[in-house]
Amino acid sequence: MGAQTNLIRREREKDRHQVGVTEIVELKIQSVNLDNSAPNAGRVPVVQIDVCWDVSNADVVDASGKSVTDPDLPNRGWSRYMVANYRYATAPSDGWRVASGQDLEQAPCADS
Secondary structure, eight states, X not given: OHHHHHHHHHHHHTTOEEEEOOEEEEEEEEEEEOOOSBGGGTXXXXXXEEEEEEOTTEXXXXXXXXXXXXXXXXXXXXXXXXXXXXXTTTOTTTOEEEEEEEEEOSXXXXXX
């Protein structure tokens, strides 16, 4: 997530922001591990989720509202997220946070 955080920070410094919506087209749970045996050592419940996203109704614009999005970028793609709950013992249902994420190099999901 460090690279994504840095990218967002750089875009904000340039007065760029997203308009429109990113749609989740498909979501696949790849694994679930509810081991909470050593939360202080980082062994906490983790769920691995693959998400197919669609940004055809979204754009990144500069301060004047002009698009800065590369028109050759695909509108759909897959990302894998690890979602963890570091407070599982006290907040099993509402303590989940994205711990990491990466884009996947695979064919985008099909149009619905």
